[in-house]
Amino acid sequence: MNKLKTNCEYFARELAKIYDAVTAPLRSLDKRFKVVLAAIGVYNGANSLTLNYNQLYAVTLGANPVELGSLNSLGSVISSAVSVPAGWLIDKYGVKNLLVTGLALCGLVSALYFCATSWLTLLPAVMLAQLGFKLIMPLADIVFVSTSRVENRARLMGLSRTVWAIPSLFMPIVAAAIVSFYGGITVQGIRPLYFTQLLIIFAAAALIVFKLEELRVRSAFSETTGRVGESAFLESLRDLFRGERGLRRWVVLMGLWRFEISISMPFIMLWMVYSKGADPYILGLVGTMGLVVSALLQIPIGIMADKMGRKKTFLITRPLTYLGTIILVVAPNPQMLVLTGFLGALGLMGGFSDLSFIPFITMFWEVVPMEKRGRWFGITGVFDVLSVPAFLLGGFLWQEGLEELVLILPLLMEIFIIMPIILSVPETLHSNKAKNCEQN
Numbered sequence: 001m002n003k004l005k006t007n008c009e010y011f012a013r014e015l016a017k018i019y020d021a022v023t024a025p026l027r028s029l030d031k032r033f034k035v036v037l038a039a040i041g042v043y044n045g046a047n048s049l050t051l052n053y054n055q056l057y058a059v060t061l062g063a064n065p066v067e068l069g070s071l072n073s074l075g076s077v078i079s080s081a082v083s084v085p086a087g088w089l090i091d092k093y094g095v096k097n098l099l100v101t102g103l104a105l106c107g108l109v110s111a112l113y114f115c116a117t118s119w120l121t122l123l124p125a126v127m128l129a130q131l132g133f134k135l136i137m138p139l140a141d142i143v144f145v146s147t148s149r150v151e152n153r154a155r156l157m158g159l160s161r162t163v164w165a166i167p168s169l170f171m172p173i174v175a176a177a178i179v180s181f182y183g184g185i186t187v188q189g190i191r192p193l194y195f196t197q198l199l200i201i202f203a204a205a206a207l208i209v210f211k212l213e214e215l216r217v218r219s220a221f222s223e224t225t226g227r228v229g230e231s232a233f234l235e236s237l238r239d240l241f242r243g244e245r246g247l248r249r250w251v252v253l254m255g256l257w258r259f260e261i262s263i264s265m266p267f268i269m270l271w272m273v274y275s276k277g278a279d280p281y282i283l284g285l286v287g288t289m290g291l292v293v294s295a296l297l298q299i300p301i302g303i304m305a306d307k308m309g310r311k312k313t314f315l316i317t318r319p320l321t322y323l324g325t326i327i328l329v330v331a332p333n334p335q336m337l338v339l340t341g342f343l344g345a346l347g348l349m350g351g352f353s354d355l356s357f358i359p360f361i362t363m364f365w366e367v368v369p370m371e372k373r374g375r376w377f378g379i380t381g382v383f384d385v386l387s388v389p390a391f392l393l394g395g396f397l398w399q400e401g402l403e404e405l406v407l408i409l410p411l412l413m414e415i416f417i418i419m420p421i422i423l424s425v426p427e428t429l430h431s432n433k434a435k436n437c438e439q440n
Contacts, residue, residue: 029156030147032213036099037160039207040140043103045167046200048291049175050113050193051349052283055269057190063119064399077127077388086135087378094214095139095374102135103205107198114194134381142373143215145365150429151306154313154362158302161354165295172287176280185273185280240368240375246425247376250367253421255383260410260418262390264347267398267406268328275403278334289341290350301355309429310363311422317359320352321345325411329404346410366428 029037050057090098105128112125141157148156175193183189241247272278272286305313324343331337344353368376394406 032143032215033147035207035211036140036143037163039204040136041164041167042204042207043106043136043201044164045171046197046204048168048171048287049197052172052269052287053175053179053190053193055266056185056273057113057187058119058122059270060185060187060190061116061119061122077385085378087374087376087381090139090142090374090377095142096208096212096214098135099139100205100208102132102139103201103208105132106136107201107205110194110198110201114191114198130384138377141361141365142377145362146215146370146373154305154310154359155299155302157362158298158358161298161358162295165291169288169291169295172284176284179280240372240379247367249421249425250364251380251383253418253425254380255386256418256421258383259386259390260413261347262387263394263410264407266391267394268345268348271328271403271407272337276331276334276337278337282334282337285338286341287350289338290344290354293342293351294354297355298358301358305359305362306429309427310359311425311427313359314356314422317352317356321356322411322415324351325407329407346414363428
């Protein structure tokens with residue numbers, strides 16, 4: 001009996017050590033980091049529930065490929081139009097109110113999708129969807145980058161994606177079960193997903209409202225200009241570029257990036273279902289595989305970026321996404337598409353698409369100091385408008401029967417145009433700017 005008691009005590013101590021080792025990094029985080037980590041994890045689970053079905057839902061409501069491209073274009077126009085004022089407001093008033101606004105907009109989008117009766121009734125939902133998303137994920141990253149130190153910033157960004165993947169991990173399978181139960185890939189089968197999503201987003205918004213303390217930064221443009229109104233606004237934008245290295249190349253880079261991804265993004269699920277014969281369970285496996293890989297490898301990739309550099313880590317991991325894109329095109333059967341879930345593809349989230357994004361987005365935020373990140377977010381967001389011709393181009397090519405070109409064109413564009421620009425931008429890990437971004 002005494003031996004059993006001793007063994008139990010030993011195992012309890014070992015479990016306690018393991019628990020401490022796992023939770024210690026989380027306990028040492030800034031409270032604002034932890035609140036946003038939890039709230040956006042809940043939101044990300046809600047987003048994953050419908051991610052594979054939004055485009056299919058529009059098609060089942062009657063949209064053709066060109067109309068589908070036009071539908072996505074509207075959201076990009078709205079997102080681009082509000083980007084600069086939103087960025088200015090972030091720097092002036094902080095992130096909390098705008099983050100809550102973004103979640104409220106996403107909740108409204110879910111309600112509009114649930115009530116939709118034709119693809120035309122999705123117009124306001126699609127316009128608000130990109131705007132809401134734009135006020136959530138980038139603002140969460142601003143909190144993470146501004147409350148962490150440069151020497152472990154990329155791994156903490158990776159940690160955030162790992163934690164976010166936990167509630168999202170089983171959502172594609174849950175969505176597949178719901179859709180199958182209610183009738184398959186039809187309007188009636190997909191519609192219940194949006195009501196479930198609305199309830200989950202409400203929980204995420206409540207966390208931000210009641211638990212998040214405002215992230216306050218020095219309003220640099222007010223201090224330097226002493227002006228008010230429109231003059232202060234314009235001067236603050238000019239101040240963004242003063243003394244900053246390589247920002248104009250980054251502006252071009254982000255515009256091209258958005259154009260490239262938008263060509264294929266609305267059509268990947270259509271390709272999987274109508275060209276490759278994927279059913280809801282294959283789509284669920286593709287989504288789950290992408291989330292599992294992302295959850296397991298986000299922190300190791302972040303550690304690599306903290307040690308080797310952001311740019312080098314991106315250049316090592318990104319080509320696997322190209323392989324996933326090729327497999328997406330040539331897959332001989334729907335089961336083969338699960339490999340695309342593992343590797344990711346251009347225009348498809350998950351797998352190495354997500355993993356390569358961690359060093360990239362960390363480098364993006366580090367090129368400017370904390371007090372300029374709202375305006376930096378706003379200026380680069382203007383180029384969301386480039387998604388409009390990209391969506392329309394993809395829709396036109398798709399309708400003309402050039403489906404494979406819609407998927408391959410982003411790959412050619414990234415290899416021959418975007419990668420040379422990335423090679424030319426400076427590494428941020430060891431820059432004085434990154435080292436001087438102090439934890440708020």
